[in-house]
Amino acid sequence: MPSIDLHSHSTASDGLLTPSALVARAVAQGVAVLALTDHDDTGGLAEAMAAATGTPLTLVAGAELSATYETHTIHVVGLHIDPTNEALQQGLRTIREGRDRRAHRIAAALAEAGIPDAYAGARKYVTSERLISRSHFARYLVEQGRAKNTREVFKRYLTAGKPGYVAHAWASVPQAVGWIHAAGGQAVLAHPGRYAVTATGMRGLLAEFRDAGGDAIEVVSPSHTAAQYEEYAGYARVFGLLASAGSDYHGPGEGALDLGGLPPLPAGATAVWSAW
Ligand code: AMP
Ligand code: MN
Ligand code: MN
Ligand code: MN
Numbered sequence: 001m002p003s004i005d006l007h008s009h010s011t012a013s014d015g016l017l018t019p020s021a022l023v024a025r026a027v028a029q030g031v032a033v034l035a036l037t038d039h040d041d042t043g044g045l046a047e048a049m050a051a052a053t054g055t056p057l058t059l060v061a062g063a064e065l066s067a068t069y070e071t072h073t074i075h076v077v078g079l080h081i082d083p084t085n086e087a088l089q090q091g092l093r094t095i096r097e098g099r100d101r102r103a104h105r106i107a108a109a110l111a112e113a114g115i116p117d118a119y120a121g122a123r124k125y126v127t128s129e130r131l132i133s134r135s136h137f138a139r140y141l142v143e144q145g146r147a148k149n150t151r152e153v154f155k156r157y158l159t160a161g162k163p164g165y166v167a168h169a170w171a172s173v174p175q176a177v178g179w180i181h182a183a184g185g186q187a188v189l190a191h192p193g194r195y196a197v198t199a200t201g202m203r204g205l206l207a208e209f210r211d212a213g214g215d216a217i218e219v220v221s222p223s224h225t226a227a228q229y230e231e232y233a234g235y236a237r238v239f240g241l242l243a244s245a246g247s248d249y250h251g252p253g254e255g256a257l258d259l260g261g262l263p264p265l266p267a268g269a270t271a272v273w274s275a276w
Helices: 019-028 045-052 086-097 099-112 118-123 134-143 150-158 173-182 199-211 226-239
Strands: 003-005 031-036 058-069 072-079 186-189 216-220 242-245
Touching (some): 031 045, 072 199, 086 173, 118 134, 134 150, 186 199, 226 242
Parallel strands (some): 003 031
């Protein structure tokens, strides 16, 4: 089976590689189909498309939208979106708009916890003037010796209940799905196994996502265990959703999986790309 990876990031959001370098690495790793899915922005797609031209790799235009379900931040990946769609771009601007204010609040919370100057520190890692992310704070805190890697920073400082975490309202789930559909794309619930919900809460989220018109869920993701691949393939079947797979690659040295390193979907799962 060709290598298909439908979730990745570049310097247009919080990835470490430029869109061209990301595509080159995916080609070198034997990826046949790669979706670039930067957070809340499509600014890297033109460069990625150009870089893929003349290579064996097919680039899928994507984005990963930040949304809020009840009190939880969730992510919805859009695949095969038209980046020129005005409804989508207006939606993405709305989502991005709160990020800088949130970053100042994160910095204030970290200052309270004895870590000063984190806003300026995080800014040094920002690679797109349109988007500051918790990842940029995480890289600064590693630089400051607060933890040995970004994963540890998130665990200690930047996730719900920790000193540098601030609540934030993103788009609603129906808005995120609606903007992706307006742009002709398919909506995929990203890494569901990462959300801190009970089994009942997961069914509630999946029902809301499906009722909003959602198309698929990520089944294979580095955020999931092998047992969760089966679990989410089962949820996909029950909720009538397709199954997706993505490495959520952010760059060398970050994350558990390299481009092209994804295991296959569980047997019996209907892939989101089956109709492409
Ligand atoms: P933001 O959209 O600014 O809230 O940042 C979310 C990003 O932080 C995600 O896309 C990941 O890149 C990163 N992230 C979130 N949780 C973790 C975690 N537990 N470990 C490492 N990175 C994380
Ligand atoms: Mn990220
Ligand atoms: Mn995500
Ligand atoms: Mn991601």
